[in-house]
Amino acid sequence: MELSNTEKFTGKANVYTQYRPSYPDALMDFLYTQAGFTPDSVIADVGSGTGKFSLLLLERGSMVYAVEPNEDMRRTAERELKGYSRFNSINASAEATGLQTGRVDFITAAQAFHWFDKQAFQTECQRILKPSGSVVLVWNQRDYQSEIVQKDYEIRKKYAIHTQSLGIDGRLYQDYLAFFKEGVYLEKTFKNDLYLNKAAFIGRNVSASYAPDKDRMPLQYNEFVRELAELYDANAAHGIMVYPHDTQVFLGRV
Numbered sequence: 001m002e003l004s005n006t007e008k009f010t011g012k013a014n015v016y017t018q019y020r021p022s023y024p025d026a027l028m029d030f031l032y033t034q035a036g037f038t039p040d041s042v043i044a045d046v047g048s049g050t051g052k053f054s055l056l057l058l059e060r061g062s063m064v065y066a067v068e069p070n071e072d073m074r075r076t077a078e079r080e081l082k083g084y085s086r087f088n089s090i091n092a093s094a095e096a097t098g099l100q101t102g103r104v105d106f107i108t109a110a111q112a113f114h115w116f117d118k119q120a121f122q123t124e125c126q127r128i129l130k131p132s133g134s135v136v137l138v139w140n141q142r143d144y145q146s147e148i149v150q151k152d153y154e155i156r157k158k159y160a161i162h163t164q165s166l167g168i169d170g171r172l173y174q175d176y177l178a179f180f181k182e183g184v185y186l187e188k189t190f191k192n193d194l195y196l197n198k199a200a201f202i203g204r205n206v207s208a209s210y211a212p213d214k215d216r217m218p219l220q221y222n223e224f225v226r227e228l229a230e231l232y233d234a235n236a237a238h239g240i241m242v243y244p245h246d247t248q249v250f251l252g253r254v
Helices: 013-019 025-033 052-059 071-081 118-128 147-159 172-179 198-206 218-235
Strands: 042-046 063-067 087-090 104-110 129-142 186-191 194-196 241-243 245-252
Touching: 025 186, 025 245, 042 052, 052 063, 052 071, 052 104, 063 071, 071 087, 104 118, 118 129, 118 172, 129 147, 147 198, 147 218, 147 241, 194 198, 198 218, 198 241
Parallel strands: 042 063, 042 104, 063 087, 104 129
Antiparallel strands: 129 245, 186 245, 194 241
16 A cells, blocks of 8 residues: 555654764854844744754744654654754644644645645645735755766666656756746755765664555565665765765745
């Protein structure tokens, strides 16, 4: 039976928290010096997962409503971020956040927008944003010009249980940008190369929604890990592999 988008990360919260990359300081500096974010901003972080992006917003002092429908991911965020008084965990979907109309200054969606119903999410953004509000879409992206990334992609494709979010050229999300009002948006790219030991490289891959599950698909999982380990061993130096990586950001009104 095919899993719903909400269920695809069930059971992956711990490995996601441990091995998924965060976002560069340069991105956060841009948001808080040029994009209008302030410590007084009310932000809905939609599809917030285990709270990686929410954490960065909270560290800057903003009020964050972390909207996440997957219980496994949401409870992990609640555990990790419980020390922040301005953190609010919301059990809801991107298309029906339950937040008050005209409540938020900014909506962020980090590593999440490709899972949403785009039209329904657009309508919900229009409802909950203040008149001056904007949406920020963020993705950590592999640099597909790199030979290592290309080889990694072939392994991921071989064992993927579905192809959504698998990636091809690292810039799949251009098709979504009609989401912004009149197609107008600001695009920024920040270098975010990853320096990975073997556990982190393998963890980065097995945390993906399309990766075979260790408990439900042990044979496929073990073969997936074996091929990843071989790729790592062929490209690492002194226990570290440089994995070319960018963070891509789109900001605009809806």
